[in-house]
Amino acid sequence: MKIPKLQIGSITAKIPIVQGGMGVRVSLASLASAVANQGGIGTISSIGLGNIEGSAEVCERTSLEALVDEVRKARIMTDGHIAVNFMGVLTNVDNLIKATVAAGLTIIVFGAGLPTRLPALVPDPDVNLVPIISSARVAELILRTWDRRFERITDAMILEGPLAGGHLGFSPEQLEHPEDYSLEKLLPEVLETIKPYEDKYGRKIPIIVAGGIYTGKDIARMLSMGASGVQMGTRFVCTEECGVSQQFKQAYLDAKEEDIVIIKSPVGLPGRAINNQFLKDLEIKGKLKISCPYRCLTACKVETARYCIALALLKSYFGDVDHGLIFCGQNAYRVDKIVTVEELIQELLCELEEA
């Protein structure tokens, strides 16, 4: 199989692989630039970069400064393609997006919330707007709204299925039957839904699929079904360039299939994580004490939240995995070694060519 390029608006990535944004410092400049240097698209996550122990003002300011700093670092480390991932539930999402565009980046990925105002916030047509969706229904809703209100369509969409890591766009009931919402089922529905908009605007809306893509064979299968590319998260965590603690990576290497569980997150969505001491303690205690000077999430109700998700993810990032949350994809138990991004991408491309 000849390896197809991935075209998003005016951008052409040499290979159809996107490294997914991974919040609370999992995907920063080092990982994203390594992927971009291999010809893929690397994604910096804008989430959880601020100093959450400071006051609201300190956290807000440091999160902006840290994001701009990561963008600047990535720019020095690569001249490949870098995206930034945002969550709609962040209280300062508009400012983070504006700062990213001002810093010169041209791929904005938007998840955890409907991007109904995004084209108004980023009117520049050279900046590519890429919402994350989990169904044809949501694809249609976004396209219809943007067409009516802004006379534009999305430059690509990421279709994230139920096997992905982090927060998931499915209900806990749906997640009990992931086979009913497999990418193989969702992708044809999405391709059909976007067709009238592609015809109307005379251009393709590339669909990038995510969630459980593990081998080059998986990539080949998705491309043959009409996906323009794949987004992968879990496999990039156990790379040398990923900046999480050694303990975080070791938790992936040690995880067994039965250790990977669905949790309720204060964000208001289910999430997937490794069942560790933190989750076991939470089960017993029911609720941890939270002091929150900074309301980072519009959806988090501090009075009733069982724990502070930003703090829990930060703890794991720094290595205190027994007191922190470790997000992962359903396939994390398959990861058995730490490799470089170059080794991982070469392996995937070899498998893709063979397939």
Ligand SMILES: Cc1cc2nc3c(=O)[nH]c(=O)nc-3n(C[C@H](O)[C@H](O)[C@H](O)COP(=O)(O)O)c2cc1C
């Ligand atoms: C540790 C971790 C953190 C993640 N954080 C985010 C996030 O903050 N925002 C987001 O849109 N997706 C997030 N994701 C999802 C990934 O970007 C990606 O779409 C997904 O993990 C793909 O599935 P895979 O892990 O099976 O490859 C996260 C995934 C992982 C593993």
